[in-house]
Amino acid sequence: MNNIKLVSSKGHERTTIRVGEVTFGKDFVVIAGPCSVESEKQTLAVAHAVKAAGAHLLRGGVFKPRTSPYGFQGLGLKGLKILVKARQETGLPVVSEVLDTRDVSWMCEYIDVFQIGARNIQNFSLLKEVGRARKPVLLKRGMYSTFAEWLNCAEYILSEGNPDVILCERGIRTFETYTRNTLDLSAVPAVKELTHLPVIVDPAHGTGRTRLIPPMSLAAVASGADGLTVEVHGNPEAALSDGDQALTPLQFAEIMRKVFSLRAFMEGLN
Ligand code: PEP
Numbered sequence: 001m002n003n004i005k006l007v008s009s010k011g012h013e014r015t016t017i018r019v020g021e022v023t024f025g026k027d028f029v030v031i032a033g034p035c036s037v038e039s040e041k042q043t044l045a046v047a048h049a050v051k052a053a054g055a056h057l058l059r060g061g062v063f064k065p066r067t068s069p070y071g072f073q074g075l076g077l078k079g080l081k082i083l084v085k086a087r088q089e090t091g092l093p094v095v096s097e098v099l100d101t102r103d104v105s106w107m108c109e110y111i112d113v114f115q116i117g118a119r120n121i122q123n124f125s126l127l128k129e130v131g132r133a134r135k136p137v138l139l140k141r142g143m144y145s146t147f148a149e150w151l152n153c154a155e156y157i158l159s160e161g162n163p164d165v166i167l168c169e170r171g172i173r174t175f176e177t178y179t180r181n182t183l184d185l186s187a188v189p190a191v192k193e194l195t196h197l198p199v200i201v202d203p204a205h206g207t208g209r210t211r212l213i214p215p216m217s218l219a220a221v222a223s224g225a226d227g228l229t230v231e232v233h234g235n236p237e238a239a240l241s242d243g244d245q246a247l248t249p250l251q252f253a254e255i256m257r258k259v260f261s262l263r264a265f266m267e268g269l270n
């Protein structure tokens, strides 16, 4: 593959990234939480529920990249303070999306992992800015990114000095419209051949449909993924964003049970 140097698997050991009590690239890491931080009550309830079910990190968007400017844009700083409270109460490190280069340095005081969303994958200024930050970066695949383009985006971050990048397959646009995106699970073994970086899967944005998330979570484990990120909401029908793909805490707990028994079974195969 052309151009990639620092992210190439050639000549590099596999990257491991310690966050809280888990290590990406070694443990199977599960990130869970609401699409958007909507209120303190909603976020704390989800945080406690996902923690009880065994999640390792809490996610929650406070700057939302919405298709419509009239959609819920996120709580911003108020939302970050809610995430900090959730971390204090549960011990879960927090992951949140950054949309703007101007927000990178001050957000470091609130979050444990930056998320770069699919829509910003080739925002090269933003990639360079998180490349200069001292926090791990969860880099979603763009909805039109080839593996080469996606890996070059990771190369931007590493080339600025930040080695801690976790890749996330979250589905790509195809001619199919029944699902929100087409979850490309072949990306997991393919990209893990090309790079030493950990690769996790987002079956929520990858399918856009709650009922498809349990089977695709198990398929992600079978594909060799290093983890999962999913969306959980106490009342999905009332969610301010992505309610159609939100799991209830009960559905999430059930997935966790199956995911970790499949993972244990697969470790027995090796
Ligand atoms: C999200 O995680 O809420 C999100 C907006 O994801 P993506 O960038 O993959 O669409």
Ligand code: MN
Pocket (backbone or CB within 6 Å): 035, 036, 205, 231, 241, 242
């Ligand atoms: Mn979402």
